[in-house]
Amino acid sequence: MSVTGLCQVCETREAEYACHQCGAAVCPVHFEQDRGVCVHCGDPNGTEDVFAETDGDRDVPGFR
Ligand SMILES: [Zn+2]
Numbered sequence: 001m002s003v004t005g006l007c008q009v010c011e012t013r014e015a016e017y018a019c020h021q022c023g024a025a026v027c028p029v030h031f032e033q034d035r036g037v038c039v040h041c042g043d044p045n046g047t048e049d050v051f052a053e054t055d056g057d058r059d060v061p062g063f064r
Pocket residue numbers: 007008009010011012013026027028029030
């Protein structure tokens with residue numbers, strides 16, 4: 001199943017996956033491929049961090 005449009009988490013990158021739980025279209029950064037779900041479903045307690053643009057930095061301000 002292909003996904004078109006922008007990631008529903010960051011709305012910046014092109015979505016390439018669909019969350020198996022909520023159906024949201026998300027980019028690779030916001031998709032947990034191990035579980036097949038988006039970051040919201042995969043980490044419900046860490047939703048405040050999912051908007052960080054960088055993948056790998058541990059302490060990102062998130063806003064400029
Ligand atoms: Zn994204």
